[in-house]
Amino acid sequence: MRRRRTTMSSGGGASGGAAGTMLQFYTDDAPGLKISLNVVLVMSIGFIAFVAILHVMGKLYFVRKE
Template sequence: MHCCRVMGGATTSAPPSAGSDSGSNMLWFYTDDAPGLKISPTVVLIMTLCFIAFVAALHIFGKIYRAKAGAGL
């Protein structure tokens, strides 16, 4: 069985408590040692809105195609 290895070897610390002022924000878990894709929340929002618009366009095109295909019968 293949075992995954943590890159960097740095230890993780506990999240800061809600009352502390040193670095307490919602994005404390974004660190340089964290593996994976690092994208900003703005990019995620834009990608989400584009996906919703694409799905809505597919629904509209599907209804138009079905209406034209049904009218030819």
């Protein structure tokens, strides 16, 4: 059985090459839109609320039509 190296590689993690590519998304040098986690949370909760409101409005409209 081979022994594992105890020093960290340049990838930053024990998973090898996958860690190097995943860390690329969370650096300041990565291109694209930078959104904080709070904004993502508020947008997703807002989307869920919007779909729920549309669902209720659809039910009410269907009942009124009959």
